[in-house]
Amino acid sequence: MDGPPPARVAELEEAVARAWEPFAAGKYSMQMAERLAAPFQAQLDTLRAEYAPARTAPVAPDLSAHAAHFALALSAELDMSQKRRLMTAVNARFYIGPDGLERLTVDLPTLG
Structure with missing residues (x-):
């Protein structure tokens, strides 16, 4: 329409x-x-x-498989190069304050 x-x-x-x-x-x-x-x-x-265009609520993604994949990656034996690649892949951001690490955020990549 x-x-x-x-x-x-x-x-x-x-x-x-x-x-x-x-x-x-x-x-x-x-x-x-x-x-x-x-x-x-x-x-x-x-x-x-x-x-009027139909407005549908966005469907929340099922993150359980996503989280399982991420947990598996974290539990594996990783050398320093692999750890860096993993932190880059998840866009890890470390927030450091005067007392040390205050917060860590990650953006999980989309699973194909």
Whole structure:
């Protein structure tokens, strides 16, 4: 669906504008103009909502296999070169303060 039918949108927008014309001319109160415009505005809002893109909540990834793979990599016997490659692969960031390590963050790579 691309969007609501332009002719119907224009028709409803024109009806809303016409409902406000007596108010602009000083013939009706604002409340009266709102009451006259309300049904057309409601139809317009409903029409636009029907054609609005569906918003779905992002699906949370299943990280258990990811974590198991990472744990396996950490438990293996690694030489210094392999440890460096692993820390680079997980984008390890060490936050050092005056009292030593304060925080460590890692970004696990996507498993293919």
